[in-house]
Amino acid sequence: MVFVFEWKHEYLPSFREIPEPLAPVIRALERLDNIKYEEIVVKRSKRFERLTGLKLLLNAIEREIIRQPTRYMANYTINSVPVNVIPRVGDPGPCTETLLVFIGSADIFELRLLEAIEHSGALCRNTTKYVIFYALKWDDVVWKRHEQSFKMINVTVFLKPFGRPPARLL
Secondary structure, three states: OOOOOOOOOOHHHHOOOOOHHHHHHHHHHHHHHHHHHHHHHHOOOOHHHHOOHHHHHHHHHHOOOOEOOOOOOOOEEEOOEEEEEEOOOOOOOOOOOEEEEEEOOOOOHHHHHHHHHHHHHHHOOOOOOEEEEEEOOOOHHHHHHHHHHHHHHOOEEEEEEOOOOOEEOO
16 A cells, blocks of 8 residues: 655645644644654655654754754744744743743643643633644544643634644634
């Protein structure tokens, strides 16, 4: 069986549920999809099985999809949009409207959800408006168990699964 990965960007402009401030972030995650697709499928790498959220984040930084904070810029940025990221690397910087959570295939899914709840519900409460999960794996059962926490925090949640269009969860 041959896996054919056909990448289409047409859905993004017509995807009405994505707020305008998040469109550049979603486009950047599409670029990361293409990079990871090349590494995993085209080069037939076994690295997919060992990918953690931290490795995904570091790869996105290395490929200049995400810019790290500098002494002139307090936060991570994606296409000039300031974001907080999980997993954290170094100083998290001031709170932003957008939290980007990387979930790798080797991560403990529930731990990433709990980190996002803590960030958006306690550390950056009333600042974080959007949570985007960039996920190589997703567990609907665990999500359903914690979905109510995100509702109580009153954030808009998106899932950007690897190789698939984004979906609004809340």
